[in-house]
Amino acid sequence: MTTMRLCHLNELPEGGARGFDPKRRGQDTVFIVRQGERLFAWADRCPHHGTPMAWRKDAYLNAAGDRIVCGAHGAQFAIDTGLCTLGPCLGDSLTALALQVQPNGDIHLKTTEEQETST
Template sequence: MSHEALVLCRLDELVEGQARGFDPLGTGKDSVFALRHDGEVRVYRNSCPHLEVRLEYRKDRFLSVDGRQIVCYAHGARFLPDSGLCVYGPCLGDSLSALQWHAEADWLVLEADQLEAYAS
C-alpha cells in the first residue's frame, strides 16, 4: 500500500445494519464512518450538513435502531445509507459527504488526500 493509503478495517468486519467510526488522521475523534447496507460498503465523512457536527451520540452509533437509516443524534436528521441523502430533518435534501474507497487484500482503504481538507 502506498504511504497515502489509509487502512480502516477488514471488509468482513463491517456487518450489515451496523456502522463503525474511524479516526484515520489520528485527531482523537472519528472523522469518517463506514457501513454495509444491502451488501454494499459505503464510507462517509462524519459531519452533518446542517451544522457540521458529528453524527453519532456515542462510539459507532450512527444508525437508527432498525439499522435502516443514518441518524444525526444532535438534530434528528435522517439519511439514506446508500446515498447519504437527508430525508428528514433540518438539512432535508442535503447529503452526507461520501468518500471513495477501494479494497486492497480484503482491507477497506481510503486515499488520504480526500481527508486533508478536514484535518483541522
C-alpha cells in the first residue's frame, strides 16, 4: 500500500468538499467531505453511470451541506456512509477511499495497486 499527498487539513473547507486529481489526468477522481475533524473520502464516480459527481469544481454537496449530490441526475448520498438515499441508484453506494492524516495535518490518500489504476 502506498500513499499520495492530497492537501493539508487547513485546505479543506469546514462543512464543505473538495475534489482532487491525484494522477494529474485533468479531472478529479477523488473528493473529500470535511465535517469538523471527520473526513470522508470517496471516488468521484456516481454508481449509477460512473459519471463524475460535481456539477462544477468542488460542488459536491447540496445547498444545506448535509448530502452529497450527483450533478448528472440529482441522486443524493449520505456523507458518512456514501449510501444513495434518493434517486435512480437508491441503495447503491459511493466507493469509499482510505485516508491517512499525518501529525502535521497533511492528508494522504492510501492506495492499493488496484486503486492506483482507477483513481
